[in-house]
Amino acid sequence: WARYNNAKRILSGGLASELALSFLHKFSDSDVLIMQTLKKSLEERGAGRNSLLHNCAVMAHSYLNAGTTNDAFLRDNLEWMKKASNWAKFSATASLGVVHAGHITEAMPLLEPYLPPSPNAEDGSGANAVSTAGGYAEGGSLYALGLIHGSQVGSSASKRVEANTFLRNHLRNSHANEAISHGAALGVGLTAMGTNDLDIVNDLKELLYTDSAVAGEGAGIAIGMVLVGSGAGNLQNSIDPQNAEEIADIITELKNYARETQHEKIIRGIVMGLALINYGQEENADTLIDELKNDRDPIVRYGAQYATALAYVGTGSNKAVRLLLHTAVSDVSDDVRMASIIGLAFVLYKTPERVPQLVKLLTESFNPHVRYASCMAVGIAMAGTGDGASVALLEPMLSDMSDFVRQGALLGTALIYMQQGDSCNGKKSKAFREKLASIVGDKHQATLTKMGAILATGLIDAGGRNCSFDLGSKNGFTKMTSAVGAALWLQHWYWFPMMHMLSLAITPTFTIALNKDFKYPKNFEIICNSKPSAFAYPKRLEEKKEEAKKRVETVTLSTTAKNKARLARKKAKEEGGDDAEDSVMEDGSKVDDAATTATSKADAEEKGGEAMDVDGEGDEGPKKTKKKKEAEPSSFALSNPCRITKAQADVCMFDSNQRYQPVRNQEKPCGVILVTDSTPGEEEDLGTVKPPSIESEDEAEAPEPFIWTPPGHTDATASNSDTSAPVAPNQDSDDTSAEKE
Numbered sequence: 001w002a003r004y005n006n007a008k009r010i011l012s013g014g015l016a017s018e019l020a021l022s023f024l025h026k027f028s029d030s031d032v033l034i035m036q037t038l039k040k041s042l043e044e045r046g047a048g049r050n051s052l053l054h055n056c057a058v059m060a061h062s063y064l065n066a067g068t069t070n071d072a073f074l075r076d077n078l079e080w081m082k083k084a085s086n087w088a089k090f091s092a093t094a095s096l097g098v099v100h101a102g103h104i105t106e107a108m109p110l111l112e113p114y115l116p117p118s119p120n121a122e123d124g125s126g127a128n129a130v131s132t133a134g135g136y137a138e139g140g141s142l143y144a145l146g147l148i149h150g151s152q153v154g155s156s157a158s159k160r161v162e163a164n165t166f167l168r169n170h171l172r173n174s175h176a177n178e179a180i181s182h183g184a185a186l187g188v189g190l191t192a193m194g195t196n197d198l199d200i201v202n203d204l205k206e207l208l209y210t211d212s213a214v215a216g217e218g219a220g221i222a223i224g225m226v227l228v229g230s231g232a233g234n235l236q237n238s239i240d241p242q243n244a245e246e247i248a249d250i251i252t253e254l255k256n257y258a259r260e261t262q263h264e265k266i267i268r269g270i271v272m273g274l275a276l277i278n279y280g281q282e283e284n285a286d287t288l289i290d291e292l293k294n295d296r297d298p299i300v301r302y303g304a305q306y307a308t309a310l311a312y313v314g315t316g317s318n319k320a321v322r323l324l325l326h327t328a329v330s331d332v333s334d335d336v337r338m339a340s341i342i343g344l345a346f347v348l349y350k351t352p353e354r355v356p357q358l359v360k361l362l363t364e365s366f367n368p369h370v371r372y373a374s375c376m377a378v379g380i381a382m383a384g385t386g387d388g389a390s391v392a393l394l395e396p397m398l399s400d401m402s403d404f405v406r407q408g409a410l411l412g413t414a415l416i417y418m419q420q421g422d423s424c425n426g427k428k429s430k431a432f433r434e435k436l437a438s439i440v441g442d443k444h445q446a447t448l449t450k451m452g453a454i455l456a457t458g459l460i461d462a463g464g465r466n467c468s469f470d471l472g473s474k475n476g477f478t479k480m481t482s483a484v485g486a487a488l489w490l491q492h493w494y495w496f497p498m499m500h501m502l503s504l505a506i507t508p509t510f511t512i513a514l515n516k517d518f519k520y521p522k523n524f525e526i527i528c529n530s531k532p533s534a535f536a537y538p539k540r541l542e543e544k545k546e547e548a549k550k551r552v553e554t555v556t557l558s559t560t561a562k563n564k565a566r567l568a569r570k571k572a573k574e575e576g577g578d579d580a581e582d583s584v585m586e587d588g589s590k591v592d593d594a595a596t597t598a599t600s601k602a603d604a605e606e607k608g609g610e611a612m613d614v615d616g617e618g619d620e621g622p623k624k625t626k627k628k629k630e631a632e633p634s635s636f637a638l639s640n641p642c643r644i645t646k647a648q649a650d651v652c653m654f655d656s657n658q659r660y661q662p663v664r665n666q667e668k669p670c671g672v673i674l675v676t677d678s679t680p681g682e683e684e685d686l687g688t689v690k691p692p693s694i695e696s697e698d699e700a701e702a703p704e705p706f707i708w709t710p711p712g713h714t715d716a717t718a719s720n721s722d723t724s725a726p727v728a729p730n731q732d733s734d735d736t737s738a739e740k741e
Contacts, residue, residue, distance in 0.1 A: 016154025028464030063458030097144030139183030146187030189222030220269025224276030271303020379412025407452030
């Protein structure tokens with residue numbers, strides 16, 4: 001049974017999520033100065049009053065600390081956070097779900113201050129009706145709860161079901177409030193992803209039919225998440241035969257409702273839901289794709305591009321590439337052309353070098369939307385590679401005429417430079433980071449460009465610099481959660497709370513070796529055959545110290561010195577004759593010396609020397625000896641656990657001479673590695689994976705219970721002699737001696 005329980009813990013008990021959460025929390029390299037500098041730059045330029053940039057700064061913080069549970073900056077700057085209002089407040093509250101992604105054990109206590117009160121009627125009769133006004137923080141907290149449980153595939157199945165039940169209860173009773181119902185719908189979709197549950201689909205369909213624009217969009221996307229990859233409504237699908245017909249009818253109703261409703265947001269929510277349903281379906285989705293791409297409504301055709309991208313994700317299908325490229329140059333809608341170009345990155349992510357080649361001509365298009373989409377496609381395909389050619393392709397777009405094209409170039413370049421050190425691409429990555437900071441502080445930059453710079457600041461260091469943007473696993477399989485997260489994250493162009501979906505798309509790049517009891521040996525090492533600087537973390541920012549202003553040194557010109565000497569001699573002659581002149585000459589010898597020095601300086605100038613004499617110039621300080629740089633070793637050892645990026649894994653290998661050996665030593669050393677002990681009889685130095693706690697780890701333990709009696713009290717003598725009521729040691733004696741003094 002022990003082996004069965006271990007297998008169950010791996011598959012549905014949340015072990016994978018615990019390992020990722022523990023690593024991201026303990027080994028986070030997030031630089032707090034980045035957020036402090038960003039906040040200061042926005043406030044100095046008056047941009048702090050701009051709701052858009054303020055919201056982007058909050059999102060940048062959530063990207064920087066995604067999954068690390070480190071929200072200290074938000075707690076230290078609550079007044080700054082309170083500037084968010086209405087939907088920005090919804091987004092700011094939901095950002096806690098990105099920061100605490102996977103922290104399922106503490107989810108409810110963490111969000112308790114923001115969660116809406118529980119409805120009295122669990123049957124959906126609406127006995128405890130919610131208010132129609134406000135509810136932005138409450139809705140955001142429900143969305144955050146979904147993000148915490150749905151961001152990582154390996155989270156506990158039982159905890160996810162509990163959260164889903166809680167969210168469905170609020171979903172059924174919050175139709176009157178748009179913000180709460182929108183957050184509840186997205187939360188339900190995230191916690192029930194891929195379950196194909198008919199009851200949940202019916203709950204979401206009821207919300208969709210209330211004809212509320214924002215809530216309807218959330219319901220449409222959530223239906224897609226619940227039925228993701230099932231192919232519901234197609235001839236072949238993975239739905240339970242008992243429910244297949246009813247769900248097929250619901251899909252038909254959704255298509256008809258998309259044509260009837262007047263709300264563009266609802267149409268977009270439905271078509272994105274249909275695209276998610278056809279994830280990985282390939283040819284089975286062709287009928288739906290043809291139906292959508294031939295529609296008169298551009299938003300429906302927009303959905304057809306994402307349906308193509310997700311149906312053929314990672315396949316490299318020539319048919320899909322041809323269809324997307326044809327749409328990119330022929331459709332009359334800018335939005336449809338954008339979606340088709342970005343779709344190329346999904347289809348070709350396993351052969352990423354093809355994407356820059358395909359979109360190279362499109363980057364020079366006269367249409368700014370096409371140029372923006374080209375930047376994003378290259379960024380998604382080449383994410384985390386640090387590829388110099390791709391960066392060079394995007395570089396001209398950093399100074400494009402259109403502000404949102406510059407935004408796309410910044411986001412795309414940030415994706416390429418994810419997890420790259422300062423030495424990457426000839427130290428251009430370091431220059432790019434400095435450029436991001438300068439754009440935020442530049443008052444002449446457009447708001448959309450600043451928005452791109454702020455989000456790029458968070459993207460480039462996502463997850464405490466320990467996460468990558470990757471649609472595939474290390475074994476070459478497409479990760480459904482990452483593909484869904486990337487597709488929904490790109491919808492932030494139309495609805496900014498979709499920015500949070502990046503939490504699903506990023507993956508922790510950690511490596512940990514575990515024994516049979518899921519404990520990690522501390523003395524297990526992996527050899528990396530490269531210089532340490534090649535894969536080191538970027539250097540942290542340094543706080544600038546204000547230097548005291550120095551007095552400017554006086555500069556003496558050669559002509560000034562000559563004039564002073566001449567006037568001194570003339571004055572001496574007038575006042576006292578030869579004797580006085582001699583005495584003055586003696587007193588004024590310094591002036592003559594200065595004149596002589598000035599003359600020699602002037603002569604030196606003619607020969608190419610300096611023209612001016614600066615006070616204190618002749619004082620030579622001690623010469624500084626240059627320290628020789630020590631040569632970097634050609635290889636180094638990585639401890640357990642550690643960060644190993646995708647590129648680094650190619651130059652890493654297991655040490656065959658150590659105590660612990662991997663069960664499968666043919667694979668690349670990355671991810672979770674099970675090891676065996678070659679000398680089981682010896683003492684082991686093991687570590688245990690523990691999820692982080694909300695309470696401070698440095699907090700002292702509470703003392704044992706005791707009764708303290710103040711000095712001079714009538715019971716003082718009795719309490720001292722009474723052993724059943726112990727007194728704090730030396731308390732009375734110290735106080736008594738103090739009184740005597």
